[in-house]
Amino acid sequence: MLRFDIITCLPHLLDGPFNYSIIHRAREKGLLEVNVHDLREFGVGKHQQIDDYAYGGGAGMVIMVEPIDNCLSKLQEEQTYDEVIYMSPDGEPFTQKVANELSLKQNLCILCGHYKGVDERVRENLITREISIGDYVLSGGELGAAVMVDAIGRLIPGVLSDETSALTDSFQDDLIAPPVYTRPANYNDWPVPEVLLSGHEKKIDQWRQEQSVQRTKERRPGLLG
Numbered sequence: 001m002l003r004f005d006i007i008t009c010l011p012h013l014l015d016g017p018f019n020y021s022i023i024h025r026a027r028e029k030g031l032l033e034v035n036v037h038d039l040r041e042f043g044v045g046k047h048q049q050i051d052d053y054a055y056g057g058g059a060g061m062v063i064m065v066e067p068i069d070n071c072l073s074k075l076q077e078e079q080t081y082d083e084v085i086y087m088s089p090d091g092e093p094f095t096q097k098v099a100n101e102l103s104l105k106q107n108l109c110i111l112c113g114h115y116k117g118v119d120e121r122v123r124e125n126l127i128t129r130e131i132s133i134g135d136y137v138l139s140g141g142e143l144g145a146a147v148m149v150d151a152i153g154r155l156i157p158g159v160l161s162d163e164t165s166a167l168t169d170s171f172q173d174d175l176i177a178p179p180v181y182t183r184p185a186n187y188n189d190w191p192v193p194e195v196l197l198s199g200h201e202k203k204i205d206q207w208r209q210e211q212s213v214q215r216t217k218e219r220r221p222g223l224l225g
């Protein structure tokens with residue numbers, strides 16, 4: 001059982017992603033728990049303020065330390081986190097390897113930034129890890145958090161059935177997955193490779209392996225050590 005607590009100032013952005021398909025089923029089965037916490041509830045003053053202008057000037061608001069500290073402290077009264085992760089474009093790149101590693105944890109907290117990001121003192125003192133989902137800038141960490149929960153959630157033992165096993169997916173063995181086909185065997189004069197119709201298990205495995213290696217060479221040569 002893996003529990004995620006996600007801290008965000010836009011909880012409704014996360015209304016959809018965890019309520020369908022594999023991730024939804026994982027939650028139903030009790031293998032995955034996802035809780036979304038509204039940072040605004042921890043805002044300061046009568047306006048429940050969560051952001052302010054940047055010291056030194058410049059465009060864009062910065063999320064303040066205090067609401068984040070208050071929210072985290074409250075959560076940490078009941079949870080001990082394996083990691084408190086800040087979503088950040090300059091963080092460690094999120095890869096299948098990181099997903100595998102995090103799928104073995106029990107309690108993960110994800111902090112989503114917004115605007116110009118969070119006060120640097122949050123990053124220095126309150127979190128344990130910083131993760132980026134790619135070299136581009138999003139308007140908030142929520143979509144990144146959804147990407148991580150999805151990629152990690154489907155790796156939890158019992159979430160995927162045998163026929164959708166994560167072991168045959170791309171990156172799992174530093175190879176890209178081979179191409180897949182389904183009925184009909186010929187559509188529009190676009191035939192399915194003969195070997196897949198042969199019923200010859202060994203030849204099929206061999207073909208898939210060759211395709212994987214070839215694709216990896218073409219598309220992700222960096223994976224081949």
Ligand code: SAH
Nearest residue numbers: 087088089113117132133137138140141144
């Ligand atoms: N000023 C910051 C970007 C802030 S974007 C900079 O230039 O680095 C606002 C928030 O979106 C960030 O605090 C972060 O939580 C999230 N975010 C943006 N891009 C991201 C990415 N590639 N991966 C993960 N989170 C990202």
